[in-house]
Amino acid sequence: xxxxxxxxxxxxxxxxxxxxxxxxxxxxxxxxxxxxxxxxxxxxxxxxxxxxxxxxxxxxxxxxxxxxxxxxxxxxxxxxxxxxxxxxxxxxxxxxxxxxxxxxxxxxxxxxxxxxxxxxxxxxxxxxxxxxxxxxxxxxxxxxxxxxxxxxxxxxxxxxxxxxxxxxxxxxxxxxxxxxxxxxxxxxxxxxxxxxxxxxxxxxxxxxxxxxxxxxxxxxxxxxxxxxxxxxxxxxxxxxxxxxxxxxxxxxxxxxxxxxxxxxxxxxxxxxxxxxxxxxxxxxxxxxxxxxxxxxxxxxxxxxxxxxxxxxxxxxxxxxxxx
Amino acid sequence: xxxxxxxxxxxxxxxxxxxxxxxxxxxxxxxxxxxxxxxxxxxxxxxxxxxxxxxxxxxxxxxxxxxxxxxxxxxxxxxxxxxxxxxxxxxxxxxxxxxxxxxxxxxxxxxxxxxxxxxxxxxxxxxxxxxxxxxxxxxxxxxxxxxxxxxxxxxxxxxxxxxxxxxxxxxxxxxxxxxxxxxxxxxxxxxxxxxxxxxxxxxxxxxxxxxxxxxxxxxxxxxxxxxxxxxxxxxxxxxxxxxxxxxxxxxxxxxxxxxxxxxxxxxxxxxxxxxxxxxxxxxxxxxxxxxxxxxxxxxxxxxxxxxxxxxxxxxxxxxxxxxxxxxxxxxxxxxxxxxxxx
Numbered sequence: 001x002x003x004x005x006x007x008x009x010x011x012x013x014x015x016x017x018x019x020x021x022x023x024x025x026x027x028x029x030x031x032x033x034x035x036x037x038x039x040x041x042x043x044x045x046x047x048x049x050x051x052x053x054x055x056x057x058x059x060x061x062x063x064x065x066x067x068x069x070x071x072x073x074x075x076x077x078x079x080x081x082x083x084x085x086x087x088x089x090x091x092x093x094x095x096x097x098x099x100x101x102x103x104x105x106x107x108x109x110x111x112x113x114x115x116x117x118x119x120x121x122x123x124x125x126x127x128x129x130x131x132x133x134x135x136x137x138x139x140x141x142x143x144x145x146x147x148x149x150x151x152x153x154x155x156x157x158x159x160x161x162x163x164x165x166x167x168x169x170x171x172x173x174x175x176x177x178x179x180x181x182x183x184x185x186x187x188x189x190x191x192x193x194x195x196x197x198x199x200x201x202x203x204x205x206x207x208x209x210x211x212x213x214x215x216x217x218x219x220x221x222x223x224x225x226x227x228x229x230x231x232x233x234x235x236x237x238x239x240x241x242x243x244x245x246x247x248x249x250x251x252x253x254x255x256x257x258x259x260x261x262x263x264x265x266x267x268x269x270x271x272x273x274x275x276x277x278x279x280x281x282x283x284x285x286x287x288x289x290x291x292x293x294x295x296x297x298x299x300x301x302x303x304x305x306x307x308x309x310x311x312x313x314x315x316x317x318x319x320x321x322x323x
Numbered sequence: 324x325x326x327x328x329x330x331x332x333x334x335x336x337x338x339x340x341x342x343x344x345x346x347x348x349x350x351x352x353x354x355x356x357x358x359x360x361x362x363x364x365x366x367x368x369x370x371x372x373x374x375x376x377x378x379x380x381x382x383x384x385x386x387x388x389x390x391x392x393x394x395x396x397x398x399x400x401x402x403x404x405x406x407x408x409x410x411x412x413x414x415x416x417x418x419x420x421x422x423x424x425x426x427x428x429x430x431x432x433x434x435x436x437x438x439x440x441x442x443x444x445x446x447x448x449x450x451x452x453x454x455x456x457x458x459x460x461x462x463x464x465x466x467x468x469x470x471x472x473x474x475x476x477x478x479x480x481x482x483x484x485x486x487x488x489x490x491x492x493x494x495x496x497x498x499x500x501x502x503x504x505x506x507x508x509x510x511x512x513x514x515x516x517x518x519x520x521x522x523x524x525x526x527x528x529x530x531x532x533x534x535x536x537x538x539x540x541x542x543x544x545x546x547x548x549x550x551x552x553x554x555x556x557x558x559x560x561x562x563x564x565x566x567x568x569x570x571x572x573x574x575x576x577x578x579x580x581x582x583x584x585x586x587x588x589x590x591x592x593x594x595x596x597x598x599x600x601x602x603x604x605x606x607x608x609x610x611x612x613x614x615x616x617x618x619x620x621x622x623x624x625x626x627x628x629x630x631x632x633x634x635x636x637x638x639x640x641x642x643x644x645x646x647x648x649x650x651x652x653x654x655x656x657x658x659x660x661x662x663x664x665x
Contacts, residue, residue: 144638145595148595148637265596283499
């Protein structure tokens with residue numbers, strides 16, 4: 001048991017280490033991508049280039065640069081931006097977390113509730129037009145580019161139908177802090193929540209339906225039927241429980257990735273200054289310290305989410321305990 | 324399917340159907356999958372006809388025409404009209420005419436025909452997603468086969484690499500790679516890919532989805548490695564490469580085929596996202612993603628510039644997904660292959 005936990009921890013640390021090395025190599029060692037040339041500008045003279053290289057420490061060996069950067073992120077926390085010199089990177093990331101967390105949590109509640117509902121309805125009325133219609137809608141949700149859906153939402157709620165009763169409550173784009181303006185916070189986030197959730201409702205509804213239908217063929221369902229339990233009780237108490245395993249795995253990974261910055265496109269379209277937008281801006285200006293910090297933060301979330309998923313597994317599925 | 328009609332008896336040889344023929348038949352009978360395939364092929368054909376359309380309509384989708392004047396029903400209409408809102412500064416491009424002869428979907432902010440650009444752009448979107456799919460399948464299969472079959476150190480190293488790639492949020496990785504290669508291109512030894520080349524998004528998208536293919540393939544190979552016919556081949560002294568090629572690869576082939584449409588759908592969305600962030604396809608080339616990006620500034624005045632390419636993406640991706648589901652049901656009804664999205 002202890003050994004297994006240690007092993008898992010080791011694996012987590014390795015994945016985080018691997019990601020940090022990968023990001024570092026992408027930005028510092030990709031052939032043709034010289035960070036000094038980026039900072040100095042297009043037509044910089046060799047002397048200027050050399051000076052930039054020296055002042056940013058790019059002339060040191062790569063492993064030394066890597067270790068220094070990691071030290072500044074995790075130990076001293078005083079890594080500063082290359083672009084806005086003096087702008088501390090770690091606080092900037094911490095400031096952006098509430099925005100992303102608000103966006104992703106709201107969307108997650110929406111998509112979990114709705115997709116469980118859709119999955120149950122589709123599985124209960126399997127192979128009827130209700131099932132087919134719901135699954136087709138789900139597929140449509142999966143197939144739309146999320147940023148485009150966001151633009152359509154903006155078009156409808158900010159411009160075309162903004163003056164009608166339907167969308168007159170929608171405030172202009174932007175983010176309002178929950179602690180300062182709870183009502184504004186809620187209202188500005190409703191449209192982004194819906195937009196982000198639509199994609200995931202499609203995925204999760206389909207996954208849950210498939211898992212439910214598979215579970216309904218198991219022996220323990222037959223046993224439950226033989227005991228004379230009602231069909232709805234079987235579906236809700238017996239089939240749903242095991243079906244949620246696949247659901248929870250997926251949810252952990254998606255939630256981790258989204259909080260870690262994968263909601264980037266949604267944040268860009270709705271002008272929310274979250275982690276994704278921060279990463280995107282940093283990538284645009286090739287602000288390496290900021291990129292390193294946001295990506296390390298993202299990988300941390302993904303890895304932690306993975307670990308939590310493993311634990312929830314044990315709670316949901318008694319079979320895992322003995323394995 | 325050999326016809327062993329050695330006897331002269333006039334027994335009508337009842338053709339045994341191979342698994343492929345049975346799968347093809349199942350697919351053919353799946354109405355929604357065939358409709359989806361038809362729609363997708365129609366889109367492909369329309370995009371292939373882009374040069375023909377441009378010549379027929381007499382438009383150059385890559386040339387900005389700010390002062391062109393159009394004759395519609397005998398009335399002169401400028402392609403870029405002086406804005407009537409606000410201070411009257413700036414220009415608003417022509418809206419949709421809904422006339423296939425000229426500016427069906429209107430003009431973009433450089434006075435270019437949006438429909439013609441969409442057809443050309445679609446060609447790029449389709450090509451990139453198809454090429455990236457091939458690349459992912461080749462690399463992912465190679466990694467999955469090697470890791471699953473050789474085991475040991477090879478497996479450990481490859482699996483750890485896959486773990487890292489898997490945990491890396493797809494879009495962040497793709498965006499990072501795109502930005503680094505955007506201005507200078509990619510130079511690896513003798514291979515040079517110019518910046519702005521369509522190969523850059525192909526390679527980037529091809530790489531980021533490797534774990535999606537490699538992991539399930541590795542799992543299947545691990546199971547096949549223990550199967551009796553493979554053990555027999557190993558004990559007979561058949562060389563490893565030959566076993567991989569003759570015994571293992573044919574057994575993962577159905578999985579690979581099922582991956583094709585599903586990966587293409589995923590790649591198309593990824594390509595469009597990168598292009599939308601202006602780090603995918605570079606001007607003067609277009610793709611559906613770049614046109615949505617062009618249309619963003621015109622969203623409230625000329626929404627069709629952004630709406631139309633998005634619809635094209637949604638319809639293509641949906642068609643690919645439906646067809647992919649049908650293909651999976653036909654080839655391997657029990658399989659649980661499912662492509663997740665990050």
